[in-house]
Amino acid sequence: MSTETEIKRAANILANAKRAVASCGAGISAESGIATFRDPGGVWEKLNPAEVGTSDGLIRTLTTNPHKLLPFFIELLETFERAEPNPAHLALGHLEQMGILRTVITQNIDNLHIEAGNTDVIEVHGNGFRIRCLSCGCTEPKDRRQLIRETLQKAYEIEDFTIENIASLMPPCPECDAVTRPDVVMFGEAVQNIPQAFNAARSCDVLLAIGTSGMVYPAAYLPFEAKQSGATVIVVNPNENAFSPVSDVYIPMRAGEAMGKIIDDLKQTAF
Numbered sequence: 001m002s003t004e005t006e007i008k009r010a011a012n013i014l015a016n017a018k019r020a021v022a023s024c025g026a027g028i029s030a031e032s033g034i035a036t037f038r039d040p041g042g043v044w045e046k047l048n049p050a051e052v053g054t055s056d057g058l059i060r061t062l063t064t065n066p067h068k069l070l071p072f073f074i075e076l077l078e079t080f081e082r083a084e085p086n087p088a089h090l091a092l093g094h095l096e097q098m099g100i101l102r103t104v105i106t107q108n109i110d111n112l113h114i115e116a117g118n119t120d121v122i123e124v125h126g127n128g129f130r131i132r133c134l135s136c137g138c139t140e141p142k143d144r145r146q147l148i149r150e151t152l153q154k155a156y157e158i159e160d161f162t163i164e165n166i167a168s169l170m171p172p173c174p175e176c177d178a179v180t181r182p183d184v185v186m187f188g189e190a191v192q193n194i195p196q197a198f199n200a201a202r203s204c205d206v207l208l209a210i211g212t213s214g215m216v217y218p219a220a221y222l223p224f225e226a227k228q229s230g231a232t233v234i235v236v237n238p239n240e241n242a243f244s245p246v247s248d249v250y251i252p253m254r255a256g257e258a259m260g261k262i263i264d265d266l267k268q269t270a271f
């Protein structure tokens with residue numbers, strides 16, 4: 001079937017949906033300039049995940065080779081500072097406003113779904129702009145741009161790469177004043193909100209899998225779980241993915257372009 005036909009079918013299916021769920025992967029953030037960590041040009045081409053992707057490795061690298069880390073953090077922060085919600089994020093915000101989409105499940109930590117207006121966002125890998133206290137464990141969401149600006153300002157001024165200096169980049173805990181870290185899931189750490197993600201997939205009428213290749217847990221299972229519970233599965237991904245056994249509609253396009261066209265179609269036909 002032609003891609004155009006598939007877009008029309010997706011729009012028709014969504015026009016009749018009342019509790020759709022979107023499961024979003026790194027592909028959707030890539031269009032906001034955030035290179036997927038695994039892809040060419042991504043973070044893991046410059047740094048070994050064993051050195052910075054686990055908390056043990058991070059502490060070891062901070063102790064033994066901190067000069068390697070600061071430029072990496074600065075580059076990462078500047079990338080996140082430039083990022084804006086793209087047409088795919090905005091389309092999901094629209095779908096919620098239209099009463100079609102209920103929940104976004106995302107692997108991304110960039111806060112862009114929330115900034116695009118989605119109110120029920122299940123973040124399975126955490127949120128880079130929520131701080132978590134290393135002592136009392138409490139968490140606090142921060143304004144993305146403000147947190148980045150304050151952190152960068154401190155980072156540009158660091159002369160000695162000591163653990164204390166690097167730890168001081170993060171704001172202190174609002175409850176107990178101890179050191180905090182970003183509330184993101186690192187390699188070897190437990191994924192967050194899994195029961196909520198699976199419940200959402202089991203209770204939706206349409207599952208939209210966007211920019212996820214199906215390699216990462218739990219995103220790999222959600223379309224299968226949804227299909228088994230009777231949902232229609234729409235897959236948007238320019239690349240090959242693991243969901244062909246359960247895809248009712250497959251749109252081999254980039255997320256922003258495909259979702260923009262679906263919204264245009266929806267507005268013309270159903271509303």
Ligand SMILES: [Zn+2]
Nearest residue numbers: 133136173176
């Ligand atoms: Zn605390």
